[in-house]
Amino acid sequence: MKITMIGTGYVGLVSGTCFAHWGNDVICVDKNAAKIAGLNQGILPIYEPELDGLVSKYHQAGRLSFTCDLAAAVKDADIVFIAVGTPARAGHGDADLSFVYMAAKEIAPHLAEGAVVVVKSTVPVGTGDAVDKIIGSVRRRGSYSVASNPEFLREGAAIPDFLKPDRVVIGVEDMHAQTVLMQLYRDVFAPHDVPVVVTRRRTSELIKYAANAFLATKITFMNELADLCELAGSDISDLALGIGLDRRIGSCFLNAGPGYGGSCFPKDTLALLRTAQDYGVALRVVEETVTANEARKRKMALKVLDAVGGDVDGLTIAVLGLTFKPDTDDMREAPSVPLIETLQRFGATIRAFDPVGMPNAAQMLDDVALIDDPYECARNADAVVIVTEWDCIRRLDLTRLRKRMNAPVLVDLRNAVSQESAEAAGFRITMIGKPTRNHKETQPVLQGRGARGRLHTGNDEKAGTAGRSRL
Structure with a gap:
């Protein structure tokens, strides 16, 4: 044709x-x-x-x-x-x-x-x-x-x-x-x-928006569960495995992270909401998804603050990965942008690396030193933050990375590296949806008339992983 x-x-x-x-x-x-x-x-x-x-x-x-x-x-x-x-x-x-x-x-x-x-x-x-x-x-x-x-x-x-x-x-x-x-x-x-x-033509047009809104909601749901996992002593990776094997749910888009970005999900969820408003329909789930995702991107800066002791003023932060996802140079709605802007407002100096996205990033970011080598980017840094899980970032020699830095702080917003490997290299690592090593179980609040006695929740680390199989 x-x-x-x-x-x-x-x-x-x-x-x-x-x-x-x-x-x-x-x-x-x-x-x-x-x-x-x-x-x-x-x-x-x-x-x-x-x-x-x-x-x-x-x-x-x-x-x-x-x-x-x-x-x-x-x-x-x-x-x-x-x-x-x-x-x-x-x-x-x-x-x-x-x-x-x-x-x-x-x-x-x-x-x-x-x-x-x-x-x-x-x-x-x-x-x-x-x-x-x-x-x-x-x-x-x-x-x-x-x-x-x-x-x-x-x-x-x-x-x-x-x-x-x-x-x-x-x-x-x-x-x-x-x-x-x-x-x-x-x-x-x-x-x-x-x-x-x-x-029909109108149904076809709506299918695209509905699909993207559903996937955006799925991502946001997992991000909120990751917050719960961190407080409850659970592991978001195992949780994702456990629910993803249910064929009704599926394993795609269950990776927790710093929020969705790119050219589609942010734009399409907003457009779907406006279409629904035009027809007098309330899409409350999509509304909350949009709000929660925007808040999460800036909330990631607070994780960095917590990891360095509560204050980044005067510190140098190395950001690894700038594009909204790997294998693209697309910086549209990338979580790295609000993260960097927030850290800068708190007084941090930012150095950044991305294997493909730095030309586009240079047009969106001010006062950021763009370094074309991840190890050089981390030189004399007080913390490293992984924002995009490029393969070259997953494969970093963590011992070599640590030796370049002033302080052993690693914040992995994509769970891209092994916690055990990072700790063996001397890092104090913060991840998404993972309990810290010194996690103390928090007693949940009992609600409802039928609650009786003490509600017990097992600590994953104490209970071990018996019976769990990675298929």
């Missing part, structure tokens, strides 16, 4: 490249001439594992091209994907759809007869209707179709997520769009039993 991708950001570039991998002829369009020039020279605007090799391969093969000429790119396309940004509007929380509507307006005069316009950007319910209306003001009804096809890509794992997805969701209002999109996906996924969910 001939496919045109409007937008060469994260979704557009990954999707366009993968469509070319399947044998389609793909043209990616962007108004940013510098970005297009870079792509034609093999310079990618984002970091994503495996992406550069695939872009180079299919660009050289002639199946993947990049242009600023929208009219030429659209005129012969069977499918035109709109994959432009939908950032949250400052001060409002709802999605800014101006780029989507602009794309619809600009492609309308150039669409081929029978072309299917597919909104792949993450958009609120009803956006497809608006796009249809915009195009319909220029084109004859029935000469085109508008569909929804949300993406479910994890940054850092986008290529395997696209090529081997859990499911594909398409939202259509006519059989022509359904036939074309099923042809695009069915031939590739049918042999692998990948479900293709065909639904």
